[in-house]
Structure formats: C-alpha cells, structure tokens
Amino acid sequence: MEKAVRQRRAPDQTLPTDPVAQTDPVAPAEGSPADGVEASTLPELDDRGWLHHATEFAHTSFWAVARRLPLLVREAIALAWATSRRDTAASIGLNVAAGAMTTLGLLATTGVLREVFAAGPTPERIRAALPALALTAAAVMARGGLTIAAGWAQARLIPQVNYQVELRLFEATTAVDLAAFDDAGFAEEMDRARERGVTEAAWIVDHTVNLITGLVGVLATAAAVTVIQPLLLPCLLLAGVPEAATAVKMARRQYLEMLARINRRRRMWMLANLMANRRTAAEVRAYQMRDFLLGEYRRMMVTETRAHLRLVRAQTRTRVLGTSAAGLATFGVYAVLAGLLLGGMVALAAAATALIALQSARSNLGAAVFATNSLYEDALYYQDYRDFLDRARGRTGAGGERPTDGFDVIELDGVSLRYPDTDAPAVDEVSLTIHRGQVVALVGENGSGKSTLAKLIAGLYRPTGGVIRWDGVDTAELDPRQAGGHVAVLSQDWWKFPFTAGQNIRIGRHDRAAGHRGPSVEDAARAAAAHDMIKGLPFGYDTLLDREFKDGHDLSGGQWQRLVAARGLYRDATLLICDEPSASLDARAEHALFQHLRRRPERAVVLITHRLANVRHADQIFVMERGRLVQCGTHDELVAADGLYRELFDLQASGYLGDAVDEASAPR
Numbered sequence: 001m002e003k004a005v006r007q008r009r010a011p012d013q014t015l016p017t018d019p020v021a022q023t024d025p026v027a028p029a030e031g032s033p034a035d036g037v038e039a040s041t042l043p044e045l046d047d048r049g050w051l052h053h054a055t056e057f058a059h060t061s062f063w064a065v066a067r068r069l070p071l072l073v074r075e076a077i078a079l080a081w082a083t084s085r086r087d088t089a090a091s092i093g094l095n096v097a098a099g100a101m102t103t104l105g106l107l108a109t110t111g112v113l114r115e116v117f118a119a120g121p122t123p124e125r126i127r128a129a130l131p132a133l134a135l136t137a138a139a140v141m142a143r144g145g146l147t148i149a150a151g152w153a154q155a156r157l158i159p160q161v162n163y164q165v166e167l168r169l170f171e172a173t174t175a176v177d178l179a180a181f182d183d184a185g186f187a188e189e190m191d192r193a194r195e196r197g198v199t200e201a202a203w204i205v206d207h208t209v210n211l212i213t214g215l216v217g218v219l220a221t222a223a224a225v226t227v228i229q230p231l232l233l234p235c236l237l238l239a240g241v242p243e244a245a246t247a248v249k250m251a252r253r254q255y256l257e258m259l260a261r262i263n264r265r266r267r268m269w270m271l272a273n274l275m276a277n278r279r280t281a282a283e284v285r286a287y288q289m290r291d292f293l294l295g296e297y298r299r300m301m302v303t304e305t306r307a308h309l310r311l312v313r314a315q316t317r318t319r320v321l322g323t324s325a326a327g328l329a330t331f332g333v334y335a336v337l338a339g340l341l342l343g344g345m346v347a348l349a350a351a352a353t354a355l356i357a358l359q360s361a362r363s364n365l366g367a368a369v370f371a372t373n374s375l376y377e378d379a380l381y382y383q384d385y386r387d388f389l390d391r392a393r394g395r396t397g398a399g400g401e402r403p404t405d406g407f408d409v410i411e412l413d414g415v416s417l418r419y420p421d422t423d424a425p426a427v428d429e430v431s432l433t434i435h436r437g438q439v440v441a442l443v444g445e446n447g448s449g450k451s452t453l454a455k456l457i458a459g460l461y462r463p464t465g466g467v468i469r470w471d472g473v474d475t476a477e478l479d480p481r482q483a484g485g486h487v488a489v490l491s492q493d494w495w496k497f498p499f500t501a502g503q504n505i506r507i508g509r510h511d512r513a514a515g516h517r518g519p520s521v522e523d524a525a526r527a528a529a530a531h532d533m534i535k536g537l538p539f540g541y542d543t544l545l546d547r548e549f550k551d552g553h554d555l556s557g558g559q560w561q562r563l564v565a566a567r568g569l570y571r572d573a574t575l576l577i578c579d580e581p582s583a584s585l586d587a588r589a590e591h592a593l594f595q596h597l598r599r600r601p602e603r604a605v606v607l608i609t610h611r612l613a614n615v616r617h618a619d620q621i622f623v624m625e626r627g628r629l630v631q632c633g634t635h636d637e638l639v640a641a642d643g644l645y646r647e648l649f650d651l652q653a654s655g656y657l658g659d660a661v662d663e664a665s666a667p668r
C-alpha cells in the first residue's frame with residue numbers, strides 16, 4: 001500500500017522583499033536528497049527553525065523509531081484521553097472490535113470455501129455453505145459498521161485535540177509577563193510551538209489511532225491464519241516485509257526531497273504572497289514589479305518542477321524494485337502453500353483463505369509502518385510544544401493576593417529595568433511620585449527610556465531593581481488583575497483590531513458590569529474627537545474595520561489613533577498612560593484630546609510626547625536622558641533652569657518663531 005508523505009506548509013514568516021540581491025539555489029543532483037539537505041545559497045531564507053527536527057528524523061533508522069513507539073503511543077493516548085475519554089475509547093475500542101470481525105470473517109470464509117470445494121452435487125454444496133456464508137456476510141457488515149463508527153469517533157476527536165492544545169498555548173502566551181516577549185529565545189520557542197507543535201498534536205493522535213488500526217488488522221489476520229494453519233503465520237508476515245520496506249523507503253526519500261527543496265519553496269511562498277496580498281498591492285503597482293515578480297516565480301517553478309520529476313523517477317524505480325520483491329515473496333508464499341497442499345497439511349479452502357488474509361495483512365502492515373514513521377516525527381515537534389508550556393509557566397508572574405481599589409499616590413523608589421542581553425539599563429534608578437488628580441509628563445529624546453518607564457508605572461513590566469508602591473504598598477503584593485483594572489494605556493504601538501468600530505472601543509473594558517458609571521462608547525468617542533468620524537462610516541459603529549472581510553472598511557492612521565484614544569478613555573481607569581497619543585492626529589483632533597486630558601480629580605495622567613507645547617500645563621514634568629531622571633519640575637521652572645528641557649523646548653519653538661525672529665533681527 002502506498003501513501004504519500006504529508007507536505008507541510010511553511011508558516012508565514014517575515015521574509016526579505018528584495019529578491020534582486022538573492023541567488024537561486026542550485027538544484028540538487030539526481031539522488032542527492034538521499035545524502036542530506038540541499039546546501040542553501042540564500043542565507044536570508046535559511047532559517048529552518050520550524051524544521052529543526054527534520055534532519056534528526058530523516059537520519060533516524062526505522063528500528064530506532066520502533067523502539068520509542070510504546071512511549072509515543074502512551075503519550076498520544078494520554079493526550080486524547082485528557083481531551084475526550086468517550087471518543088478516545090470509541091475510536092480505539094471500535095477498531096479492536098472491527099479487527100475481531102475481520103478474524104471471524106476470515107474463519108467463516110474458510111467454512112464457505114470448505115463446503116463449496118467439498119464433493120457432491122453443486123446445489124447441496126451451496127446449501128451447506130449458506131450458514132457460513134451468512135456468518136461471513138454478517139461479519140463483513142459488522143466490520144464495515146464498526147470501522148465507520150470508529151472513523152466517526154476519530155474525526156470527532158481530532159478537532160477537539162486541536163482546540164485543547166491551541167487553547168493551552170494561548171492561555172500560556174496571554175499569561176506570561178510582557179518581558180518574556182523581549183527574550184529572543186522565548187519568542188523563538190513560542191513561534192516553533194505555535195507553527196509546528198500545535199499542528200502536530202492532533203496528528204500524533206491521528207497517527208496513533210491509524211497505527212493501532214493497522215496493528216489490529218495484522219493481528220486479526222494473523223489470528224485467523226494461526227487457526228487455519230500455524231505454519232502459514234511466518235510466511236504471511238514475511239510476505240508483507242517487502243511492501244512495508246518499500247513504503248518506508250519511498251516515504252523517507254520524499255521527505256528528504258522536501259527538505260532539499262524547502263528554501264526554494266519558501267521563496268515561492270514569499271513571491272506568491274507579494275503578488276496576492278492587499279498590503280503589497282499598491283507598491284507592486286507603483287514600482288511596476290509585476291513582470292519582475294512573475295519572472296522570479298517562473299524561474300522558481302521551473303526548478304521546482306524538475307526536482308519533482310526527479311523524485312517521480314526515483315520513486316518509480318523504488319516502486320518497481322519493491323513490487324518485484326513483493327512478487328517474489330508472494331511467489332514464495334504460494335510455493336509454501338502448494339507444498340502444504342501436496343503434503344496434505346492444509347486444505348484447499350484454508351489455502352484460499354490464506355491468500356485473502358495475505359492481501360489484508362500486507363495492506364494493514366503498510367499502514368502501520370507509515371503511521372509509525374509519521375508518529376515519530378510528529379512527536380518531536382509536539383515535545384517542543386510541551387517544553388514551551390513548561391517555560392511559559394516559569395515566565396508567568398505569580399503576583400500578590402492583596403486586594404486593591406486603586407491609589408492616591410504612586411511612588412517609584414530607585415526603579416530600574418534592564419532588557420535581556422543588553423549592557424545598559426533602559427531605566428536606571430528612577431525615583432518619582434505621582435498623585436491622583438495630577439497630569440505628569442515624561443519628556444526626553446528618542447531612546448531616553450520614557451516608554452519603558454511608563455510601562456513600569458502601568459505594571460506591564462516588573463522592575464529589575466527598586467520598588468513601585470501604591471499608597472505605600474509594594475505593587476508586587478497586589479492582586480495583578482485588580483491592579484491592572486485601574487490602568488489604561490494609550491500605546492504608540494497600537495494594533496488595528498479586525499472588529500467593528502464599536503467593538504474596538506468596547507474592548508477597552510469588555511468586562512464592564514451592568515450599572516457601571518463609566519462613559520458610554522459614544523461619550524468616549526466624542527472625547528477623543530472620533531464620534532463624527534465613526535458616524536460617517538458606512539455602518540457607523542457597526543462598521544467592520546478590516547478590508548479583508550466583506551463590507552470591511554479601513555481608517556487612516558490619524559483616524560485609528562482617535563479610535564485607540566476612545567478605547568483608553570472608555571476604560572475609565574484611575575491611571576491613564578498616554579504614550580504619544582497625538583502622533584498621527586491633526587491639529588483639531590489633537591487639541592480636543594488634550595483638552596480632555598486636563599486635570600481631573602478622579603484620575604492621574606502620565607503623558608509622553610515630543611510636542612512640548614502639550615505639556616506646558618502639566619503639574620510635573622520629568623526629563624529623561626539615557627534611562628536616568630535628570631530634571632523635574634513645572635514648565636516654567638524647567639525653562640528657567642536652562643537644562644535639557646529648555647534646550648529641547650527652544651529647538652521646537654524656533655520652528656514656529658524662527659521667521660519672526662529673523663525678521664526682527666534683519667537690518668533695516
């Protein structure tokens with residue numbers, strides 16, 4: 001029996017978009033895949049992290065795989081059992097029952113043939129065979145029904161496994177500390193677990209059930225043959241070896257060929273994505289890249305087709321050799337049967353049944369061998385998934401259990417933060433105090449640590465040094481969920497969520513209880529100067545904001561920023577962090593937003609902006625430089641102090657006052 005190796009689709013990855021500087025990989029010589037993986041001349045496409053177990057699997061012998069089989073089967077059954085006991089028991093139990101029906105059917109077939117081959121008139125022989133024939137028909141029908149039922153249970157089980165493993169992954173990724181995403185090793189493991197580990201989890205269950213099905217079929221056939229004539233059992237098993245070996249050889253060759261072609265395939269996926277993607281469509285047309293991209297794709301396709309044809313030729317040779325060996329093995333079985341018949345050790349009816357059993361055993365053995373190969377490889381990637389979950393649990397901040405209903409004062413005492421694999425701290429021993437009802441501003445040049453400090457204040461990062469206190473209590477002792485409920489962040493790195501306009505605002509406090517006194521969706525939109533813009537959309541607040549869906553609509557950068565501001569205001573938090581909240585806004589929308597951010601007694605506002613005119617009315621301005629707090633005070637105090645703030649303010653003011661100053665200083 002022949003089954004093709006599953007071709008894995010490469011995950012979407014960020015790939016280079018400048019094919020001019022890249023060289024096409026040299027096509028491997030005929031037969032070269034058997035020696036290893038094609039050497040890449042595309043270093044920028046050579047990241048095979050998602051295939052990092054592939055070479056290990058490709059050079060592992062089948063018998064080494066078989067030795068690990070019991071452990072793999074136990075793990076797969078444990079996963080399936082934890083997902084759905086009923087469907088797991090049904091898929092395995094019904095297959096075992098179907099195997100029993102196979103044995104019964106073969107034995108009943110022997111009875112039919114015995115009566116048909118007996119001496120006497122034909123009508124009498126047919127009548128004598130009717131009971132065995134009825135039993136055979138019943139066994140075949142029962143086996144068919146049980147197989148269908150087992151397939152139904154297996155089909156039910158797979159999506160449930162997918163759901164469970166995906167849910168566990170996303171429960172882990174959404175619970176880890178934000179700092180985990182700054183760790184390159186953690187991010188790589190997460191991508192690998194998401195791209196391959198999650199997918200393979202369902203496959204190891206599927207292949208385990210297929211393996212059990214194949215083995216049950218072989219054992220059922222062997223049991224029938226043992227009852228008929230024990231001497232036929234070794235012959236039966238040996239006859240299936242050539243076909244099983246051929247299946248393994250063909251599967252390994254196709255897998256190695258896939259490895260050798262993976263860089264070329266990734267390049268083709270990249271080119272296909274460039275030519276059929278809304279985000280690249282405008283630039284492809286603006287630079288008239290159509291002919292260039294099509295030419296690159298044709299060149300890749302020609303090389304890919306040649307490689308595929310080489311594989312077909314090699315597989316055909318293997319199939320011919322395998323079929324010839326299987327034919328010789330079958331001839332050997334026939335010779336043994338003939339000898340047993342001539343020696344009177346087996347009846348003609350039993351010999352005919354043995355031939356039927358031979359065909360069934362060969363098919364089931366091939367299925368079991370293929371499932372074993374696939375199960376081993378899939379288990380390697382599933383282990384990546386399990387390792388990632390273990391690591392994610394270690395990166396989940398436990399937090400405290402102390403309840404909180406907000407704060408009046410936030411104190412930072414010598415707070416520092418150092419990102420992984422960096423020499424200098426992003427925030428270095430900063431101490432400051434924020435009172436509820438105040439508007440404070442963080443200013444400084446790019447890279448001075450403003451955004452990182454804001455994330456520390458918001459609780460998104462845990463300090464690597466120092467302490468943050470709410471009303472004298474270390475925030476590490478507070479319930480993180482309750483504390484986070486008092487914080488809203490208008491980030492400069494906002495995301496375009498593919499929801500309706502109303503949902504994009506409502507997710508700012510999606511769990512708001514009935515009767516909550518916070519602003520309505522429309523109130524928040526008005527405060528952010530977004531209401532009129534939203535009402536102008538085709539479906540108002542019910543307009544889907546993603547053009548990749550039917551009736552979807554997109555917004556400009558400034559419109560999106562208004563929507564993000566409305567989301568933060570709808571959250572109605574005690575602490576509002578605004579990180580460059582007006583970077584994409586026009587002058588009118590910016591003025592409306594900052595008017596709303598002015599002092600309100602029920603909340604504290606932390607404002608980060610490079611437009612220093614917007615911080616003139618802040619209660620306190622903290623000036624950052626290279627991660628350290630170098631100045632603090634009001635606008636007037638800092639201008640009078642003649643430091644970094646004064647320098648930055650004068651540079652911006654000169655852009656507005658330069659013409660007037662030049663005109664006043666010009667000679668008359």
